[in-house]
Amino acid sequence: MGPKTPDITLYFLQASRSIRIAWLLEELGIEYKLHRADRESSGLAPADFKQSSGALLGRAPVLKDGHLTLQESGAITEYLCEQYDRSHRLLPTEPAQRIKVREYIHAAEGTFMVHCLPTLYNRRIDTTMAAKLAPGLEKNVVKDLDWLEAELKAGDGRYLVGDHVTAADTMVAFSVQFIFAMGLAPRNSRWAAIEGWLANVEGENAYRRTVAKTGHHL
Incomplete structure (x- = not known):
């Protein structure tokens, strides 16, 4: 008897980190059910979407695998790689590459998002203190x-680790796309290697399938 077919549902909120997990599932070649929701005019997730996911935080993405419910895109990424990446393509076994991918998985939130979100929120506050904080943020x-x-310049620039898409790319790409889409980087600056890397991974078949399936946009 072969391995059990995964019973996976992804709760996908538009313009969110959910794209990370949908892309990863496409890279893994796993069939999954997509429970998709657009944001309300307030920018929040619809109440019924939060309730149906069963996650107490009420955030997206949420992944259900059978009776297991997972939150936090980094944790979901590591779970899916450990459970279903039989070839170890997305989370390599070679020690240096494996730790580098894990570093990027955590940097996606612990470095990029933890800095860019305060910058975004601060811009929405029209106060003298906000103006003072802006340059430092x-x-x-x-x-x-x-x-x-x-x-990227230290490597070949096409992917973050190795010569193909890994979980490093699927996690970090959204963070950088968000920074650029929200105008959180100085407009007079350019990061040519980052722009080239984004163009490369966004051109991957799995990523393009993901966008077509989910309607992802920022």
Whole structure:
């Protein structure tokens, strides 16, 4: 008897980190049910979407695998790789590459998003204090992008780790796309290696299938 077919449902909220998991599932070649929702005019997820996912945080993405419910895109990514990446293509076994992919998985939130979100929120506050905070917050975003630019230039620039898409790409791409889409990086600056990497991974068949299936946009 072969391995059990996964019974996976992805709760996908538009313009969110959900794209990370949908893309990863496409890379893994796993069939999954898509429970998709658009944001309300307030920018929040619909109440029935939160209830149907069964996740107490009420955030997306949420993944159900049988009776198991998972939250947090980084945790979901590691779970899917450990459970279903039989060839170890997305989370390599070679020690240096494996730890590098894990570093990027955590940097997607712990570095990029933790700096860019305060920058975004601060811009929405029209106060003298917000104006004073802005340069320091934006400096962190620039520092993160400079780091990623240097990492890409140190490799071949097409992928973050190795010569194909890994979980590093599926996690970090959304963070960088978000920074650029929200205008959180200085408009007079360019990161050519990052732009080239994004163009490359966005051109991958699995990513294009994901966008077509989910309607993802920012």
